[in-house]
Amino acid sequence: MPWRLLRFGLSKSHPEPRMFTTHDTLKPSYDVVIIGGGGHGLASAYYLARDHGITNVAVLEKGYIGGGNTGRNTTIIRSNYLTPEGVKFYDKSVQLWQDLSTEFDLNLFFSTRGHFTLAHTDSAMRTMRWRAEVNKHYGIASEVVGPEDVKRATPQMDLSCGGHAPIQGALYHAPGAVARHDAVAWGYGRGADMRGAEIHQQTAVTGIEVKGGKVVGVHTTRGFIATSKVICAVAGFTPRITDMVGIKTPIYIHPLQAMVSEPMKPWLDSILVSGSLHIYVSQSSRGELVMGASLDPYEVQSTRSTLDFPEGLSAHLLDMFPFLSHVKVVRQWAGMADMTPDFAPIMGMTPIEGFYLDSGWGTWGFKATPVCGKTMAWTVANDKPHELITGFSLDRFRNYALTGEKGAASVGH
Amino acid sequence: MKLMTCPVNGTRPVSEFVYWGEIRPMPDPDACSDDEWAAYVFNRNGAPGVKKEWWCHTPSNTWFIAERDTEKDFVLRTYLFGDDR
Numbered sequence A: 001m002p003w004r005l006l007r008f009g010l011s012k013s014h015p016e017p018r019m020f021t022t023h024d025t026l027k028p029s030y031d032v033v034i035i036g037g038g039g040h041g042l043a044s045a046y047y048l049a050r051d052h053g054i055t056n057v058a059v060l061e062k063g064y065i066g067g068g069n070t071g072r073n074t075t076i077i078r079s080n081y082l083t084p085e086g087v088k089f090y091d092k093s094v095q096l097w098q099d100l101s102t103e104f105d106l107n108l109f110f111s112t113r114g115h116f117t118l119a120h121t122d123s124a125m126r127t128m129r130w131r132a133e134v135n136k137h138y139g140i141a142s143e144v145v146g147p148e149d150v151k152r153a154t155p156q157m158d159l160s161c162g163g164h165a166p167i168q169g170a171l172y173h174a175p176g177a178v179a180r181h182d183a184v185a186w187g188y189g190r191g192a193d194m195r196g197a198e199i200h201q202q203t204a205v206t207g208i209e210v211k212g213g214k215v216v217g218v219h220t221t222r223g224f225i226a227t228s229k230v231i232c233a234v235a236g237f238t239p240r241i242t243d244m245v246g247i248k249t250p251i252y253i254h255p256l257q258a259m260v261s262e263p264m265k266p267w268l269d270s271i272l273v274s275g276s277l278h279i280y281v282s283q284s285s286r287g288e289l290v291m292g293a294s295l296d297p298y299e300v301q302s303t304r305s306t307l308d309f310p311e312g313l314s315a316h317l318l319d320m321f322p323f324l325s326h327v328k329v330v331r332q333w334a335g336m337a338d339m340t341p342d343f344a345p346i347m348g349m350t351p352i353e354g355f356y357l358d359s360g361w362g363t364w365g366f367k368a369t370p371v372c373g374k375t376m377a378w379t380v381a382n383d384k385p386h387e388l389i390t391g392f393s394l395d396r397f398r399n400y401a402l403t404g405e406k407g408a409a410s411v412g413h
Numbered sequence B: 001m002k003l004m005t006c007p008v009n010g011t012r013p014v015s016e017f018v019y020w021g022e023i024r025p026m027p028d029p030d031a032c033s034d035d036e037w038a039a040y041v042f043n044r045n046g047a048p049g050v051k052k053e054w055w056c057h058t059p060s061n062t063w064f065i066a067e068r069d070t071e072k073d074f075v076l077r078t079y080l081f082g083d084d085r
Helices: A002-010 A039-052 A084-104 A122-137 A147-153 A181-194 A235-245 A308-320 A366-382 A387-392 B034-042
Strands: A032-035 A057-060 A115-119 A143-145 A169-173 A198-200 A205-211 A214-220 A223-226 A230-232 A252-261 A271-274 A279-283 A289-295 A329-339 A346-349 A355-359 B003-006 B010-013 B017-022 B050-057 B062-069 B074-079
Touching (some): A039 A057, A115 A122, A122 A143, A147 A169, A235 A355, A346 A366, A355 A366
Antiparallel strands (some): A214 A223, A252 A289, B017 B050
């Protein structure tokens, strides 16, 4: 490492290539076009190339890679969900996460911290027991613990939460982790690029050409591309893309806001979530507290943030940690969450042949990045839904066969 | 602070209001097909635009309609049901 560093000191120009190639022109056609250069889109390109040998792939990104919800989430990774479909799916994702840094040769700062979902009421405790039993049935490390265990892990916390929401217990999930989110997009982007996929930034999709119920091409701000397969992985922009092919979905968009404090010495080891207090918080490897709350209460399709949000969130944080009263908030932002009625994603094939959806990722998409890429790539390569995503298909709504994941949403939505 | 204008009580902080979604005409449950009914129950118009939405001023329980640009989060006008002229 020191020798490598020396090279940077002695060289007049940057001695290493960029993370991925910039292509001046689009090819007239691709085997697969992926709309959205976030974690999910880039992971799909990566696994298409690595696992299925499909390398004639373009990833189209209207902004810059990882600039959407991949770079706007609070980086929590866990698998303690409520439905069997969800638990199996997210568990596979957590397994993939463990090896990603090595696979990419890029430090994702993947850090297993342990994850407490705090329960302040009897009914919350009941849900925690339910989740723990479902999790244990599928072999996930997940257990109900008492207030004394929370105190041991986080001695700084006021367990009475200001006296009005005393902690009854928590669901403890030891594999709960955090990772550096932008590096995930770069790692998948570099891996896809090395294997032949093309990443085109500043390239917006303006229309999708469908003939006889089949995708035939994509109109972009840089010209037309012929293709028979399109993956839509655009989070909060999903309804704008599905409108281009005339598909109706239950997806609705609400902003989800987050903020970080100034950096401090490490003191918070665990990831803490409280549904009653509408807060989740962890300390990043830079020392900042990364915090989020619940969705904004009404539909907005932009990334504006509000003053109400840091006010409310700070008040709840101080209920838990009164000693933070002098700590400053340094940044806040918002992402557009593509919500579904059952809090599970919408993935896989659609009534339009060759149009694949990776959507409905609402407030739970970052942790699923690796497994989404893997299952979407498999689905596109084999033209049938991967067994892990059959419970997430679009037609579950028409059949009233919902996948009720609401009980596992970290924070009341 | 974001403001919303109640047609009865005037301009108030938006925290006094509850959003109840876009106004969607209900198909006749006896006449429509199962697919049409499921589409009505679940599907939403998630793309941005100027939409007519149900809102309620909770302290006075006043239900009214807001025409709002959902991308700019800008309210064009509000009125009570039936006052749309």
